Amino acid sequence: MANFIKAKAVGLSGSSYEFQLYPAGTHFRELPGVYVFTRPIANGGWHVLYVGQTHDLQGRVGSCLGTHHKYLAALAKGFTHVGVHVFQGREDARLNVESDLIAGLRPELNGTGGQSAYRFA
Structure with missing residues (x-):
């Protein structure tokens, strides 16, 4: 895997969850695991x-990322x-864990009706 x-x-x-952020396509x-789609924001943080969650990170967000049902919508949002x-x-x-994060972060592509209320630190 990449840096x-x-x-x-x-x-x-x-509850706090530690993530490792990798460039798309890694x-x-x-x-x-549990995964998130993110984009950088001006202050150096991440939106x-x-x-989502999966039994196989490689199959869901690695080699098959382009077939993910939210991939194109996420690309359109940066x-x-x-x-x-x-x-x-x-x-x-x-x-x-996925439900806890969706409720706390309110990511827009999970259908929460608005912009994420939280950005990664």
């Missing part, structure tokens, strides 16, 4: 456009990086 940028996101619960290992939080837990635990 990455460390970033943290906080869910609605107050090859990942076949690991489960979260979309939050998407440049994929953030990954490797999560070895069961799918229901990944879904809980």
Whole structure:
């Protein structure tokens, strides 16, 4: 994998999750995790456009990124990086993390009705 940028996101619960941000198109290992589509913002931070989870990061946001159902919408909004939080837990635990982050970050491509209320630090 390429060099990455460390970033943290906080869910609605107050839990903090560490992500590694990689340029779109990076090859990942076949690991489960939660991921975000992001774009840089003027102050040096990152705007979260979309939050998802998968059992296979490589298959979802690595080699098959171009087939992701939110890929074109994310590109239109300036998407440049994929953030990954490797999560070895069961799918229901990944879904809980995903839901916590969607509720806390309110990313626009998750259908939350508005711009993300949070930017990566």
